[in-house]
Every structure is written in structure tokens, then in C-alpha cells.
Amino acid sequence: MKQPLWIGGEYRAPSTYFELKNPYNLEVLAEIANAEQDDVHDAVTAAHQASPKMASMPAYQRAEILEKVAGYLAEEKEECARLISKEAAKPLKAARAEVERTIMTYKFASHEARRIHGETVPMDAAPGGEDRLAFTVREPLGVIAAITPFNFPMNLVAHKVGPALAAGNTLVLKPASQTPLSAYKIAEFFHRAGLPAGALNVITGSGSRIGDLLMEDERIKMITFTGSPGVGKYIRENSGLKRVTLELGSNSAVIVDEGINLDKVIPRIVIGAFSYQGQVCISIQRVFVHETIADTFIEQFINEVKKLKAGNPLDETTDISAMITRGDVGRTKEWVDEAVAGGANLRLGGHSSNGIFQPTVLVDVPLTEKVSCEEIFAPVVHINRYKTMEEAIELVNDSKYGLQAGIFTNDIHHGLQAAKRLEVGGVMINEIPTFRVDQMPYGGVKLSGMGREGVKYAVEEMTELKLISFKMDL
Structure with a gap:
């Protein structure tokens, strides 16, 4: 043709x-x-x-x-x-x-x-x-x-x-x-x-x-x-x-506050991080979890990610398929390896097969690593801990990007605090930053x-x- x-x-x-x-x-x-x-x-x-x-x-x-x-x-x-x-x-x-x-x-x-x-x-x-x-x-x-x-x-x-x-x-x-x-x-x-x-x-x-x-x-x-x-x-x-x-584009972040229902929130965050191989401008790349629930969150999150099926995009059951080019697969692998060498803990994935980069979860990533501060545009997410909401907001804002960000919280004051202080074009409260419906205003600040x-x-x-x-x- x-x-x-x-x-x-x-x-x-x-x-x-x-x-x-x-x-x-x-x-x-x-x-x-x-x-x-x-x-x-x-x-x-x-x-x-x-x-x-x-x-x-x-x-x-x-x-x-x-x-x-x-x-x-x-x-x-x-x-x-x-x-x-x-x-x-x-x-x-x-x-x-x-x-x-x-x-x-x-x-x-x-x-x-x-x-x-x-x-x-x-x-x-x-x-x-x-x-x-x-x-x-x-x-x-x-x-x-x-x-x-x-x-x-x-x-x-x-x-x-x-x-x-x-x-x-x-x-x-x-x-x-x-x-x-x-x-x-x-x-x-x-x-x-x-x-x-x-x-x-x-x-x-x-x-x-x-x-x-x-x-x-x-x-x-x-x-x-x-x-x-x-x-x-x-x-x-x-x-x-x-x-x-x-x-x-962006390196979108979500804040997970203490006291929330992880069974409801984690499946949404997995969708936000890995839909279409993470090749979405508002894909979740950075997750900041309150230190009191971090270990539980990480274990449940990894178990949920393991349910994703990789394969042929025309297969009705496929969740993850090939990245857009083999060159992007190679770049993603380099960034993940650099993060691990820099001190990140690789908990899942980190490898590829036939153009499919496996869903990858990194924990406690130095924020100077490319997987954190650049847009990876791949099925890779990192999870880091925070102590206070002020710290969490600063971590999200420590980025040259600002498209959308999300926060899950039962504390209305934390939600409004995030809405006011997050330096992004859209703040999603009790929703993933990957959320978009087509009549809403959509765009960002910074880069x-x-x-x-x-x-x-x-x-x-x-x-x-x-x-x-x-x-x-x-």
C-alpha cells in the first residue's frame, strides 16, 4: 500500500x-x-x-x-x-x-x-x-x-x-x-x-x-x-x-498521603503509570508516598503491576506492548541502569524483549537521576518516601516540567494546600495526574x-x- x-x-x-x-x-x-x-x-x-x-x-x-x-x-x-x-x-x-x-x-x-x-x-x-x-x-x-x-x-x-x-x-x-x-x-x-x-x-x-x-x-x-x-x-x-x-510533556508526579484506602488507589496509579507503555505526556513517572505507609504501598503496588500482560497489541488481553522504536527501548534501559548504579533499588522489570520494555518499578531513586528529572516516556515509575506534605509538594515542584500532578488524601487541608502550591497546569485531587477528559483545559507551565x-x-x-x-x- x-x-x-x-x-x-x-x-x-x-x-x-x-x-x-x-x-x-x-x-x-x-x-x-x-x-x-x-x-x-x-x-x-x-x-x-x-x-x-x-x-x-x-x-x-x-x-x-x-x-x-x-x-x-x-x-x-x-x-x-x-x-x-x-x-x-x-x-x-x-x-x-x-x-x-x-x-x-x-x-x-x-x-x-x-x-x-x-x-x-x-x-x-x-x-x-x-x-x-x-x-x-x-x-x-x-x-x-x-x-x-x-x-x-x-x-x-x-x-x-x-x-x-x-x-x-x-x-x-x-x-x-x-x-x-x-x-x-x-x-x-x-x-x-x-x-x-x-x-x-x-x-x-x-x-x-x-x-x-x-x-x-x-x-x-x-x-x-x-x-x-x-x-x-x-x-x-x-x-x-x-x-x-x-x-x-512532563514527568508527572502523584502524592499518596497517609490514611487513604490503598486497595482503591493503587490500581489507579498502576493505570496512570503503565497505560500505553508509559508513552503518555501525563503518565505517572514519580510517586511520593508518606513514610508511614511506604513499605505497604510498595509491596501492594508491585503485586498489582505483576498482573499486567505484555504482548501483541492486537490481543484483546494485552496491557503492555512494544515501545514506539527499538531506540527508545535502548534509551530506557540505559536510564534505568544509570539509576540503579546511582543507588536506586530495582524492584521489578528493568529489561526488555522484542521491543517490549517490561513494567519497571524503582524505589528510593536519587532525584538527580534521569528517570526522575527527565521525561522517560516509558513503562518506568519510581517510588520515593516523604515525611511532611510540605516536603512532598517541594519534591513534586522540583522539576523543570509542570503539566499535571495528582494527590490522594483524606485531609481537605492537604488537598487545598497542594492545589494552591503545586506548580502545574492541572491539579487532580484524589485522582491520578494522567486523568483527562476532552472538554477540560489542558496545558502546562515551565518546560x-x-x-x-x-x-x-x-x-x-x-x-x-x-x-x-x-x-x-x-
Whole structure:
């Protein structure tokens, strides 16, 4: 199978292709188009030419297109889940959950398309503002470049495409090279739903090359990127006056206070740490447990992790499968070995087989080790002890990242203390930091990024506020 580019409402054959392999068994899935400079230019041109039509399209029509896409996804959700599972090595039950979330994201986008609005401004609140009627409206920015990662190849695409189209923008979408088929599938759905040609273009190939071309093109008004801090920083520094939103990952932490029901909490933390092999931006990487319950917590936690089944992502019972590349497996092994050499206690895992890194639990890890202070993006978690809530909060904040954090506690004062002092974009009280529903604001501070996703909040990022003032006493 050869997958061409999607530009201007039609497929375009490129001059070259690259092989796409299943991360689990390394089977060749397809040959994927490799976009050249002219292809990128033409994709931006198509989006630019479609921009006036999208900007003038009535809100209800944009909403209906998004509703249709949600419907197509619902009709073909099993096929879509299997597509995700093959190209991302995501366990099938997790892929199915992603498709269900993607359906909801497009439904939320449809709802938001119908309620984009401004507000009246009381001009006479200031001297000189008498006899004036003023109000604001929100207008689309124009062409938006969206760059998406491999780990949620349908839903994170939806979090950029959905709000952009809801607001009347057009897009050039660059999906991750490992998971392009999901993005092309979504483009087919939008074409079938009646989206104007050129409103959504999908280009694949070298991320750095395509990214540079998108940053240089003045017709692009915004870049929305999910990926690594290094690339995000580069985009921010080289995009001129373009609007930029960045979601750059984390090393998310959870605090476990004394007195909680471990039987209820531990299974949730295991899910938060090991879902999709830990390749989730808000995956739990650091667990800080009160010293009075630490030993009990560790034993119960390890017993729960041992229940996870590793294997083929298309197996209905698989919990853990291959990491996205064999190189990531090697990097993970190096970081774990370094931590053990530095004094960490390896209690479970620490090895791999056929691209699957076994669920790994480290205890009492020096916080200067990479497995603690960097984003490991792997099925590895460390458990450390703390004495006071003040210390626990300081341990969580001792990070260059700040996406989401969680705390389990029966003490309302501890919960509110954490909510106020944790330096993150979202605090989950009595929930794992890996929790996300698709209408909530989502984004981070520090090296975790800037701007917010969540459909309503992304629409605000993707529109321009205009003031209109009318003097009534001429």
C-alpha cells in the first residue's frame, strides 16, 4: 500500500516514499509519502486559498461537518482502533478508548462551533465613553499549522483539527512519521463530510524540514505543536510573530498521603503509570508516598503491576506492548541502569524483549537521576518516601516540567494546600495526574509548554478578538 499526500482536497503522489513499520513485529504496513518543499508550499497555498470560504461558512455548517466526522468515526470505530493499534503498537483496548475519546472531541468541537461569541463592553465606564455601543467578536486566524505526536494519533489530531475548523480556520497537518495513517483516515472522513477542498491538508515526511518550511511561511498565522521541549523551544524561537501553542510533556508526579484506602488507589496509579507503555505526556513517572505507609504501598503496588500482560497489541488481553522504536527501548534501559548504579533499588522489570520494555518499578531513586528529572516516556515509575506534605509538594515542584500532578488524601487541608502550591497546569485531587477528559483545559507551565488545549480553550487560542465600537450621537 502506498499512502500519498492529501493536498487541496485530493491525493498527490510524491517523488519519494518511506517505509512505515509496525513497532511490535516490524512488519511493513505501508509506504508513506515524503513531502518535498514544493509539496509543503502547495499545501499552505491550498489552505490559504480555502481560508475565505471557511471564514464565511455559517457556524451551523461547520458544526454539521464536525458532527458527520464524529458519526463516521462511530461507524468505523473498530477499524480505526485496529489502525491505531498497528501503527502505534497501542494495546487494542487502549486504542478503542482513544477512538471513543476522539468521537467526543469532535462532538465537543461541533458544539463549540455553534457558540463562539463575544461580549458587550461598557464604554461609558470611563470618561469620554458616553453614547457609545461596543462589542467584541471572535474571528478565525486563517491558516494554522498543526504538528502532532505518535502517542494519540487520532485524538491529539482531533484536539487541533476540531477547534481550528470549528472556529473557521484552515489547516496544514503534519502528523508523526510513525502514525500518519490515522491522520489520513481523518482527512478522508472530513472530505466525505463536505469540508471544502484545501481546508485540511495532510503532509508527511521529515519533521525538521517540514517544520522549518511552515515556520518560514508568512501565510501561516499559528503553529500548534505537541512534542518534545527541545523542538517546542525551537519552534517558539523561530516562528516570528506567529501565534504558538505548545504541549511539551512532563514527568508527572502523584502524592499518596497517609490514611487513604490503598486497595482503591493503587490500581489507579498502576493505570496512570503503565497505560500505553508509559508513552503518555501525563503518565505517572514519580510517586511520593508518606513514610508511614511506604513499605505497604510498595509491596501492594508491585503485586498489582505483576498482573499486567505484555504482548501483541492486537490481543484483546494485552496491557503492555512494544515501545514506539527499538531506540527508545535502548534509551530506557540505559536510564534505568544509570539509576540503579546511582543507588536506586530495582524492584521489578528493568529489561526488555522484542521491543517490549517490561513494567519497571524503582524505589528510593536519587532525584538527580534521569528517570526522575527527565521525561522517560516509558513503562518506568519510581517510588520515593516523604515525611511532611510540605516536603512532598517541594519534591513534586522540583522539576523543570509542570503539566499535571495528582494527590490522594483524606485531609481537605492537604488537598487545598497542594492545589494552591503545586506548580502545574492541572491539579487532580484524589485522582491520578494522567486523568483527562476532552472538554477540560489542558496545558502546562515551565518546560511543559504554553497555551491551553481542550476544545473551548483551543478555540479561544485559534481566534482573534476584534472590538467594534459605534458612536450613537452623530
